[in-house]
Amino acid sequence: MKTILSTTKSKVIVVLVLILIVWVGYTFWQAYQTKPERFQGQVEAQQYLISSKVAGRIDQVLVKKGDKVTSGQMIFTILSPEIEAKLEQAKAGQAAAGAMSAQAEKGARNQEIAAAKDQWNKAKAASNLMEKTFKRVDNLYQDGVVAEQKRDEAMTQWQAARYTERAAYQMYQMAQEGARVETKLAAKEKERMAAGAVAEVEAYAADTKISSWHDGEVSDILLHSGELAPQGFPVVTIVDMQDAWAIFHVREDSLKAFKQGVEFNVSIPALGTDVYRFKVSHVSVMGDFATWRTTDANQGFDMRTFEVDARPVKPIKDLRVGMSVLLESDAQ
Known part of the structure; x- marks a missing residue:
């Protein structure tokens, strides 16, 4: 009986020792296995800065943070009395240029033509009189x-009267013919220039009512009603979550797994446990500041950091800017 118990105990001890050996061996094996590397990225999206090329005071901001906007929707308006005054000046200049052009096209008035003709007739009559006078004096001179x-x-x-007659006749002809071709062309171009000035000011006036060029969501409002808006300063920021991507910072010794066009699975903790498919769209080196990392101090070899952009293969519902994106190196 004692022999049987001793044998059983020995077997149990052997089994336990074997289990311990296997566990220790597996633990060592696990310790020397290459662990998957985790990369953490962040969601970014295309942003649009809604601004005006006209400086002025903000009249109304027609949207709020979180509002969905569509292309062509009015975002804000600017109050600018200076532009209205400049528009009035430009329109007055256009009207004046148009009147000058019409005057050049029509030529002299009927009264001006008649007055020029009367001056010519007057000069002609004086020339005839001086001709007769000269002939009388010449006859008397011949008689001594x-x-x-x-x-x-x-x-x-007599000769002076003839020159006066010719000059009066030329003035009469000029009155009949009207302005020169070059004068008419110059007047027409001045009218076009004035019309261009009006169009320019009207364009500025139209830019006091700013609409969105894109669909998206209002993410920030930088200026409010009554505040002064400098020229080109963004008033409203719009983010388009349909044009979103994830940014990863990858050291160059791991960059081989992030070639352009490569797809991989990621998790987004803010959206739960689902797995999403992303595709590398762009790889670029980051700036020198804080992108070098020492790999071997003895050899003096440093690694640079690259920025990897990856876009979702399919649209992701409820995706927001700033969400973390996690990637395991074996999740290809």
């Missing part, structure tokens, strides 16, 4: 009654 000086004076007066 008057001196040659009188004859020369009469001839000079």
Whole structure:
């Protein structure tokens, strides 16, 4: 009986020793296995800064944080009396340029043409009179009654009258023909220039009512009603969660697993335990600051850090900017 108990006890001890040996061996084996590396990323999304190229005072902000906006929806308005005054000035300049162009096209008025014709007739009558006077004086000179000086004076007066007649005739013709082609073209171009000035100010005036160019969600409002908005300063920020991606910072010795186009599974703790598929879309080196990490102090070899962008293969519901994204190196 004692022999049987001793044998049983020996067997139990042997089994326990074998179990202990197996457990110790498995523990050592596990300790020397390569553990999967975990990478933590963060969700980012495309942001749009809604601003105006016109400086002024914010009149109304028509959205609130969290509002869904669509392309073409009014976001905010700016009050700018200066632009309204400039628009009035530009329109007045356009009207003046148009009137000058119309005047150049129509030419002289009928009264101006008639006055020019009367001046020509007057000069012609004076020229005829001076011609007759010269002929009389010339006859008297031929008879020896008057001196040659009188004859020369009469001839000079006749020639001057003829020049005056020609000048009056040219003025009459100019009045009939109207403005020169070059003058008309210059007036027309000035009118176009004035119209361009009006269009420019109208464009600025239209930019006092700012609409969104994109669909998205209002993430921030930087200025409110009554505050001054500098030119180009963002007033409202919109984020488009349909254009979202995850950013990972990967050391270059692990970069081989993140080639462009590679897909992998990730988990997003904020969304529960589901697994999501992401695809690498872009890889770029980060700046020199804080991206070097020593791997071997003796050899002096440092690793750089790269920024890896990965986009979800399918849209993810309830995804938000800033959520953590976890990736195990064996989750390919």
